[in-house]
Each structure stands twice: as structure tokens, then as C-alpha cells.
Amino acid sequence: MINIVFFGTPDIGLKSLEYLFNSDRINVQAVVTQPDKPAGRGHKITMSPIKRFALENNIPVFQPKSIRKEPEIMDALRKLEPDFFVTFAFGQILSQEVLDIPKYETINLHASLLPKYRGANPIQRVIIEGEKETGICTMITELALDAGAVCIKKPIKIPDDMTCEDLYEQISNDSPELIEETLIGIYENKLTPTPQCEDGVCFANKLNKEECKIDWAKSAVDIHNLIRGVYRCPSAYFTLNNKMIKVLKTEVVEKRQPETYYADFVPGTVVGKLKDGIEVLTGNGILKLITVKPEGKGEMRAIDWFHGVQGVKTL
Numbered sequence: 001m002i003n004i005v006f007f008g009t010p011d012i013g014l015k016s017l018e019y020l021f022n023s024d025r026i027n028v029q030a031v032v033t034q035p036d037k038p039a040g041r042g043h044k045i046t047m048s049p050i051k052r053f054a055l056e057n058n059i060p061v062f063q064p065k066s067i068r069k070e071p072e073i074m075d076a077l078r079k080l081e082p083d084f085f086v087t088f089a090f091g092q093i094l095s096q097e098v099l100d101i102p103k104y105e106t107i108n109l110h111a112s113l114l115p116k117y118r119g120a121n122p123i124q125r126v127i128i129e130g131e132k133e134t135g136i137c138t139m140i141t142e143l144a145l146d147a148g149a150v151c152i153k154k155p156i157k158i159p160d161d162m163t164c165e166d167l168y169e170q171i172s173n174d175s176p177e178l179i180e181e182t183l184i185g186i187y188e189n190k191l192t193p194t195p196q197c198e199d200g201v202c203f204a205n206k207l208n209k210e211e212c213k214i215d216w217a218k219s220a221v222d223i224h225n226l227i228r229g230v231y232r233c234p235s236a237y238f239t240l241n242n243k244m245i246k247v248l249k250t251e252v253v254e255k256r257q258p259e260t261y262y263a264d265f266v267p268g269t270v271v272g273k274l275k276d277g278i279e280v281l282t283g284n285g286i287l288k289l290i291t292v293k294p295e296g297k298g299e300m301r302a303i304d305w306f307h308g309v310q311g312v313k314t315l
Helices: 011-022 049-056 071-080 122-128 164-187 220-229 302-307
Strands: 002-008 026-032 037-039 044-046 084-088 105-110 133-140 150-157 236-240 243-253 270-274 277-281 286-294
Touching: 002 011, 002 071, 002 164, 011 026, 011 049, 011 084, 011 164, 026 049, 026 071, 084 164, 105 164, 122 133, 122 164, 122 220, 133 164, 150 164, 220 236, 220 243, 220 286, 270 286, 270 302, 277 302, 286 302
Parallel strands: 002 026, 002 084, 084 105
Antiparallel strands: 037 044, 105 133, 133 150, 236 243, 243 286, 270 277, 277 286
16 A cells, blocks of 8 residues: 555645545545635634545544644654655645655646646636646655656646636546556656756746736737636626626627727727627727626626616726
């Protein structure tokens, strides 16, 4: 049996933990996850999905605030004598002292085709940037950010209507077998990790709220990609009458009029009202808004929302 400690926090890693726990080749000795945090409107203290699964299956759980600064937890992990650490969206940076604990390596699941989109938000960034393909990698963790040697890659196509939520789910589904294959391959000395090439390196930095604000002067395609890329997390938006309007679903449409027809309209002008949405002029092309969520209200059809703000011509 291959002994591992699984490091993870959000539900994207849950299927991988379940799969490894049920594997006849893997023994999950312990789980390391972030401390319980307030969540929801009531700010109720909530455990991570990873911790919940561990407790339900009698797997020991460690919850360091910062594992690099908690020697008692590191000592407990050393006593387990694991073959590997496996990290998947854990949420803390590991020190070299932590990385040196397992007999073999610390294996990380990264949600991009490295060396592209190293960093915190690869799932959202690849969609925002209009990429047609991304993927997942298992890699050897080292101190430099997502710079370790790559073990196995698996490409994932990105259709024009895929949202970050869709991609998140596909990555969650595709990761378990890749992690198991990596662990077995290294353990049996049948897999040789490949150092990353520095050509094509780019970073997926954390998103901020201002980036999610829609700029109608950008192209319809760029705005559509932003809306897909931050779908519900945290959502693209514009403001009208000092209210935030989140945009959840859109579609790029062809201009049905000559270019000169739009010459007197500024980007953000509503140029069409249809049964299934409103058409908005952008800096290049027209974007149909299909579903929105006005501040203080639930999701609704964009055309219904627009009928409720009569007299508005420009967003």
C-alpha cells in the first residue's frame, strides 16, 4: 500500500480524496485542511468538505492555521512516515521542512496546462482570457510557485459557453485517476517527472472586485469571456442607479445593421429587446444579456429586469 496524507480544503478536491480512500493501492493516513470558518448569511462556523469526509470515515484530521509555524503538527505527520503528501487546493504555502517529510514527494494537482497559468486562479483566468483549451497537471511541489516538474498532463477543451463552474466540475471529475496514476508511477519507479520549460510561463493572479466590473467599451467577446470566467464567483457586474446588477448569462450576437448604423451610439447602449434578452452595444460587437441578478433580488430574465427600469437606454 502507498501511504499518503491528503491536503485540501474546498470541494473541488473531494472526489479525489474519496477515490484515493477507496483505492486498493492507496492508504489515506490523515487529512490536513484549513481551520473551520464562518460561512453563509448567518456566519455559522462551518467545516470544509474535506474535513467532513475525513470525520465520516475515521481519518485523522489536522487543521493548522499555518502549518509552517506549527511544529507539533509537523512532528505528528513525521510519525506517520508517509510515502507522499498529496495537495489539491489546500490554501497554504508549504515550507521546505514540510516538503521534506514524505519518503518520496509532495504531489500537487494544478488546474492548468503548466507552465501556463501558474498561481491562484487558473480556472477563472483561462476562461477570461478566451483560451480554447486548458487542463490539469500533477506536479512535484517545490518552493517556487507551481514551478515543479510535471508528472502527467490531461488537456480539457473549453467550449464558448463553458463557465468557470462547469470547468471546476470537470476538473473535479478528471483529477482522481490522474493523482492515483501519478502516485503509483513514482512509487514503482515507472514515471519520470519532466522539468517545466520556462517558455510560455504566465500567471493566474487572484481576482479583485474591480476586474469583475464590466467595461462596455471592450469587445462583446471579451465581456462574454469575463462573465463566463467569474460566473457566480463572484460574478461580473455593472451599476445602474447606484445598484449593482450582476450578469450571469450572455451570448455574443452578430450585428444586423451596417456599422454606420451604430455610429451615434455609445458602448453600453441597449440596441435591441427580444423575448430572450436585451442586446447591448459594446466597443466591438453586440452582447445579448440573458440572465441577470439585480442587487437585493433573485436571478431573473434580463428582459424582465429591463422592463422594470423603464426609460433606461444606456447601461
